[in-house]
Amino acid sequence: MDGESNPIMPRPIDYMEPSFVSSVADETSVHHNIDNIIVDSEVNSYYKNPEESYYGKPYKYYANLGEERHRMSIPLNMAHYADIIEKTNLSKSLSPVIEKYLPGHGESIERNLINKLRKGDVPGGLVAYYEPYHSSRQDIGGYYSPSRNTTSPDTMRILADAYRYGSTTRKHPAGFEFAKSKSPWSDVASGRYGSLLHEPIHGIKFPREVAGMKYMDHTDKAEGFSQWDYRNYVKEMAENFKSKYGGEILRRQLNRLFKGKPEHKESVMVQDVFDDLFPDDVIHEKRGMLR
Numbered sequence: 001m002d003g004e005s006n007p008i009m010p011r012p013i014d015y016m017e018p019s020f021v022s023s024v025a026d027e028t029s030v031h032h033n034i035d036n037i038i039v040d041s042e043v044n045s046y047y048k049n050p051e052e053s054y055y056g057k058p059y060k061y062y063a064n065l066g067e068e069r070h071r072m073s074i075p076l077n078m079a080h081y082a083d084i085i086e087k088t089n090l091s092k093s094l095s096p097v098i099e100k101y102l103p104g105h106g107e108s109i110e111r112n113l114i115n116k117l118r119k120g121d122v123p124g125g126l127v128a129y130y131e132p133y134h135s136s137r138q139d140i141g142g143y144y145s146p147s148r149n150t151t152s153p154d155t156m157r158i159l160a161d162a163y164r165y166g167s168t169t170r171k172h173p174a175g176f177e178f179a180k181s182k183s184p185w186s187d188v189a190s191g192r193y194g195s196l197l198h199e200p201i202h203g204i205k206f207p208r209e210v211a212g213m214k215y216m217d218h219t220d221k222a223e224g225f226s227q228w229d230y231r232n233y234v235k236e237m238a239e240n241f242k243s244k245y246g247g248e249i250l251r252r253q254l255n256r257l258f259k260g261k262p263e264h265k266e267s268v269m270v271q272d273v274f275d276d277l278f279p280d281d282v283i284h285e286k287r288g289m290l291r
Contacts, residue, residue: 047077053120054079055261056127056155063133073129073157074260078120081128084253085200086114087245088237094201097224097233101210113204116154125153126203130192130258135160141195144202146215156199158258161190175231176238178247187247189238193254197234 047054055075063071090113091098091106098106119125136159143157174194178187204216211222219225241250 047080050077050079050261051120053122053125056121056129056153058129061131061134061157063131064135068133071131071133073131074258076128076130076158076257076260078117078125078127080253080257081196081200082114082117084241084257085117085197085237087241088197089240090114090201090237093233093236093240094204097216097229100224101222102206102208105207108207109204113200116203117200119153121153123147123151123153126156126200127153128156128158128199130158130260132160132258141191142199144199154203156203158192158195158199161192174234174238176235178242178251189251192258193251194231194234196254196257197237198230201230201233 054077056078058072058075060070061073063069090110094109095106098109102109116124116126121127140159141161142159145155145157147154174189174191174197176189176194178189201216206214206216211219211225213219213225217225218227218230223229238250
């Protein structure tokens with residue numbers, strides 16, 4: 001729901017203002033754990049009666065994790081997705097490439113993408129799905145598919161974490177940390193969290209062609225569009241969110257987004273339980289070892 005359709009009730013992320021975030025900084029405190037429960041309750045109650053357009057239509061996909069050959073995708077709540085991306089300060093995060101090719105267009109580019117996300121499953125909108133039993137060994141975290149006609153939305157597919165070849169337990173990192181943790185568990189975000197922030201960037205439509213592209217894509221014909229560049233953009237998006245709300249809030253918001261509708265059967269997974277209890281176990285790229 002946007003602010004116009006529900007002007008009295010603030011969005012759950014807006015609820016987390018400085019007085020709230022101060023307690024989040026101490027991630028070992030009892031107050032912090034109580035705040036987490038409040039946040040989860042706020043999110044669930046806010047998005048429990050969504051408009052039909054907030055979710056795409058689920059489909060069967062080939063599952064290569066687990067015993068069943070096919071699974072149903074999890075449609076993500078696009079209003080919630082838009083609220084999260086809106087808090088990442090996209091125009092600032094993408095400023096290196098925007099100011100190089102489209103100076104002065106940062107705010108309008110960000111606004112247009114947020115509106116596209118919020119439209120959801122309508123022409124000119126954008127829908128997203130999570131495939132929790134579909135993992136790529138080529139470190140592919142997701143796909144963005146522009147609509148082929150004017151009557152359907154663009155589509156994003158977010159895959160399960162990509163595993164390093166030959167491993168069945170270790171995941172590629174997203175390029176950012178949720179928090180500086182003193183616990184023995186690593187707090188580096190795994191790849192699927194990075195994919196949630198990465199894939200919407202492809203929905204940016206340029207006001208004029210850049211390096212032969214109408215939308216923000218990957219190309220080696222111009223600077224700023226490599227996978228590594230996007231990795232830096234995603235890291236900046238995460239840091240912008242964390243600077244105001246904290247890394248634990250970012251983790252819990254993204255985890256809730258992954259679960260789709262509260263009653264969605266596919267969302268009740270062991271992975272979800274471990275995401276709430278322990279940080280992700282990932283490979284640190286530079287050292288080639290667990291961190």
